[in-house]
Amino acid sequence: MRRRTGRPRLVTAAAAFALAAGLLAPLPQATAAGPAAPPTAQAVDGDLCRGQCSDILPPGQNGNATLAEILAHQLLGTRPGHSSDQLSRYDSLVGGYSGLTDARMSEFFNDASFGVPENQIESVISPRPDVTITRDKKTGVPHIKGATRYGTEFGAGYAAGQDRLWMMDLFRHIGRGDLTPFAGGALANQGLEQQFWPQAPYTEADYQAQIEHIRTTEGERGRQAMEDAQAYIDGINAYRVQSKNGRYFPGEYVLTGHIDSITNAGEIKPFTLSDLIAIASVVGGQFGGGGGGEVQSALSLLAAQRKYGVAEGTRVWESFRQREDPETVLTVHDGTAFPYAGKPGDPRGAALPDAGSVTPEQLVHDRTGSAVTKGPRAAAKDPVRAPARLAPAQGMYDDGVLDPAALNPRRGMSNALLVSGQHTAGGSPIAVFGPQTGYFAPQLMMLQELQGPGISARGVSFAGVGMYVQMGRGKDYAWSATSALQDMTDTYAVELCAPDGSDPAKDAVHYRYRGECVPMEKMERRNAWRPSVADSTAAGSYRMQVWRTRYGMVTHRATVGGKPVAYTSLRTTYRHEADSIIGFQMLNDPSYVTDARSFQQAAHKIGYAFNWFYADSRTAAYFNSGDNPVRAANVDPALPVRAEQQYEWQDFDPAANTAAYTPFAEHPNSIGQDYYISWNNRQAEGYAAAGFGFGAVHRGDLLDDRVAALVAAGGVTRASLTRAMAEAAVTDLRGEQLLPELLAVLRSQPLTDPQLSTAVQRLEEWRAAGSQRKETSPGSRRYTHPDAVRLMDAWWPLLVAAEFKPGLGDELYAAFAANLAVDESPSAAHGPTGAHGGSAFQFGWWGFVDKDLRQVLGREVQGPLARTYCGDGALTACRDALLATLKQAAARTPGQVYPGDAECAAGQQWCADAIIHRALGGITHPAVHWQNRPTYQQVVEFPSHRAAP
Structure with missing residues (x-):
């Protein structure tokens, strides 16, 4: 039986034919918004990359489609311009890497030079007098040039609206846990809100507190960051209003019932600063977290002890846990050690559950309707596809609802290969690196170039939080990241209690905090949905419920030594989803990042767990970021710990979720090592792995073996390093x-x-x-x-x-x-x-x-x-x-x-x-060859550097 791939998810065939027959009138298509300006040259003179910076982001820059474009795609197979024009070149590297040369790099990557040559300009618009957005013919990437700081950030938001308005709307609803009322009751939509909302079940007051924290505690940079974010939001909203009035907004708003296709009645709700925090919580939770899983870790330890006895069982468990396997591949391989989160010599405070007592905390309650079909395969045709899928018969409640406890929280996939200049043919460091954020249509990230007062960068940003380039290149340097996964999340066993002093039940909602019996905070989200053109599921509703404590959210309940406890999960970046904005602001500031050391200091301001890599014409460098908590002495971070003050993080303040964090020097870092590789492997000696799977064979070996051989031979080129990556990818x-x-x-x-x-x-x-x-x-x-x-x-x-x-x-x-x-x-x-x-x-x-x-x-x-x-x-x-x-x-x-x-x-x-x-919308793409490779990828070699001021 022959099956077509790349079928649309959002528009059913019946709906498409109904629309085509005029039951719903197609909307007029618009090609640009805002006052048009004549094409003018936007090339930046003296670009220090001199044509040796390249990048790629499939499937294409354009992630918005009008209703007419969605219907044309459904019926005729056409796609909007620039929605798929990077996919074939990305795919073709599989068959073409063996013959790759530096001269052929443009066959597989975009030119990532600053600006747009005059003969390559596709369009120029000025949504405000102080900013222009120039798009190139080949990719449609927005090159945003502002005369003012506000205009630059406004232009970034406006371009984001042009390219990702629908997707940004989806993700703010995912972060807020109300995707199903917005996009329909399909299983995958419910799975997304059930996966992310419990990690950050914020109230509006919580969002505002995070905004004020940045504005008031980060000095001038914090104030500027919030002004930049507001300008970015203003730009999104300007496009939102114009596209609605001009009837060239994304067609998904019609198909999900938010806007009437004939009368244009309906609303695209304004974006707010708190929406940015909601989106940041999804991005950071998916790609920048680390640690956790201590309950399951404890269960396997107890199983080993039951099998072999306590002493031998613990020895067996530790050998499988592989916290510091001496044979595993490391990013910093020069012998420098960075001790963190290792096994303590005299462990104390562990709270192992009694046998058979652990039960996961129920998330979903009061279900009505028949929107969910049992089994994860039911998500195959849903409009919004979850980033993670579950194995058959695992991770499901009896009613078929996704169990968030069974979703794998670990996300890596990105990789990096860097060689220092002493081993390259041109004498400058070479980098082939990028994040792997999964394959979505449209992509979660979008390309942009930002040029304005205090900002000069080109690269990618997650849509909806793109006031700065998050990975890309600056004037004379480039940077990228991989998920680091180090241990920044701990599990606490909070002792349950009853206010009247009686014996508490296992489902009690009071707990002991520093000697007092205090109530948990109930966090709720009630979601209902109705059938729509895009979603054939029946109407229904359900309620999500999470209990919040000063030690984080309740994930499990158990008994420890016969006493009922709630296990909670607490990560250092909780309540601080957007604090990392300061680090990204620095990375975009050419007056701040002038060398490897200033880059490392900027990366240190990023609270999420990432490995950061840097290359300029002189130096390759590395830094591991993350708010690593300073734990109490002899606490084992691999196991649940008792929620008592003596076992808390040092200087822990639950009101703001702050603590003492390890200083810069204790984070794995390096400048000028012969080469660096990362594929979500361990960082350095002494830096204990945050979970199982960092042993003698790791995916990073596929890169390390190849890059080491290139370095030994010498004369490394952009092409040879790219070939090493591409060969490892298949x-x-x-x-x-x-x-x-x-x-x-x-x-x-x-x-x-x-x-x-x-x-x-x-x-x-x-x-x-x-x-x-x-x-x-x-x-x-x-x-x-x-x-x-x-x-x-x-x-x-x-x-x-x-x-x-x-x-x-x-x-x-x-x-x-x-x-x-x-x-x-x-x-x-x-x-x-x-x-x-x-x-x-x-x-x-x-x-x-x-x-x-x-x-x-x-x-x-x-x-x-x-x-x-x-x-x-x-x-x-x-x-x-x-x-x-x-x-x-x-x-x-x-x-x-x-x-x-x-x-x-x-x-x-x-x-x-x-x-x-x-x-994630109405446009899909054909299947392409498997390759184990970053979604966005740069190939860079800077031949020169700025002159010292």
Whole structure:
């Protein structure tokens, strides 16, 4: 059965034909807004990148579509201009990287020079007399030039409205937890509000307090930041009003019932400063958080202790926890240590739950209607697709509602490769780096250039919080980030109590705080929805409820030593979602960032957990940002801790959620190292991993091995570093890093079974060819070694279970698997971005398998597992287990390995891996080749630097 990919999510076929027949009148299309100005040259003279800065952001800059454009897309397959013109070049690098040269860079990336040459100007508008927005013909990126600071920021907001008005509206509602009343009751919409709102269930007073905190405590920069943010909001609102009056607003407003297509009656609600905080809470919570998960961590520790006894069980658990595995890949690899969040020598204050007592806190109440179909597959055709997907039969309440406790909070995916100038052909550092924010239509980020008083930058910003460029280039430097994931979130066990002094129930809503029995604060969101043209689900409603304490939000309830407790989650950036605006302001200020050290100081002002990378013509550098709390002595950050004052963060003030944070020097940082890589791996020696999965084999090895080889050879170029990234992007981590040990075990004795011999030969041929998941030729949709890829996809989960489950037992194996997914291969729907999400191999058992097999083979292992599991340590028994599972895998048909979904028929291997942009509106895009690569990516080499003032 042939299935089309890239089908629209928001407009049903019946609705489209009804609209086309005139039941709803299509709106007139407008190509520009505001008073037009004649095209004028916008190129910036003396651009110090001299044509050696490039970038790419698929699918395209334009993320808005009128109703007429949505209908034309639905019926005719057309797309608005600049909505998809970066996708094919992004996709084509898969087939073209091997022949890439510096001269061919423009075939795969945009020119990221400042300004627009006169012959490349597509349009120029001036929404105010003090700002012009120039768009180039090739990409439609807005180049915003302001004569005043206010005009510059107003122009940024106006351009954001032009390119992302509908998406910004979605995300402010996601942050506020009321997406379903706005966009409909589809499962994915409910999943989004259930995923994000409980992390930051703010009241309007909470939003205003955060705004005032920045304005009053950050001095002149804080005051300026809030003025910039207001100007940005003013620009968005100006476009909002003009597009509504001119009837060229996004067509989704008609399809969701907010505006009448005939009378134009209805409203696009004004944006406010507090909307920026709501959007920032979504962005920061998704990509800049770190830590948490201590309850599940404690459950796996208890399972290990039940299996082996307290002492041996703890040793086994620590070996799987891998806080500081000596074999893991590091970003700072020169031996400099940055001790943080390690295992204490004399742990105290831990609050482990009693066996069987943990229950997740219920989020959803009072459900009515029939909007939800059980099972995560029901989200396949919903209008708004969730960034995370759940594995079948996991993470669902009995009524089919998404359980937010089961959503994986860890998000990484971004990567960076930098080489210092002493190893490059041109003598200047080279960087290939970018964030991976998932594949959406339109993209979560948007490109822009900002030139105005105190601002000079080009790059990307998350739509809705784009008053500054968040990752990109400045006058003579470039910067980017990857999610760092260090431990900034802790779980506290608050003792429950009753105001009358009686014994509290497990569901009590009072708790002890510093000796007093105080009430929890109930945070509620009541959401109702109705059927609309865009959403065929029935009308319904439900209520979300979160209990808030001074130690954060309640996530679970349990007993500890027989006493009822509530487990709460507290992160340092809670109530401080927008504080990082100061750091971004500095990064955009050419008078502040003049070298690597000033860059590091700017990055230090960013409270979220990110790895920041920098390159100018002289230096490559790195800094790890984040509000890392200073914990009480001997508190173990990997486990829940008692909510008592002696175990709180140092200087903890619950009213504002502030504490003492580790100083600049204690954050991993480096200037001038021979090279840097990051793919969400550990940062440096002593900097303990915040979760499971940072062991001997990590996705970062795919970059580290290649970049180290380039540096050893010398003469690195932009093209050669990009080729290293692109090759790693299509390489199967298991094939490159694990197959050697697996094959060594299998070949330890002669193979006599013809079927197994053939299977092993196919795997060996694939390994010798590079273990890639790559087409035979561009557009063939067939991998060069399809049988070997299918074997590995089928074999891996079977071999892991056969290797570890007999020794660990069912309970402990399941507990460890709950901490760390066994496999995140490209076609796995449970990975960091779900099926068709591009990113893969972030979390998995590759490090466990590697160490265990080397132990079986008698090879050297640093930081070994506490026990040897495969075959109970016997090579022959291990080999038998691997062969038995390989035979099972070989017998599985393509349809069984790739069962098919809403996008792909069963057995379609290439399609199962393919990247498909999740529609956040009415425009969709065709599937493209899988690659494990940043969404936005820069390739930069500055040949010169500003002269000293």
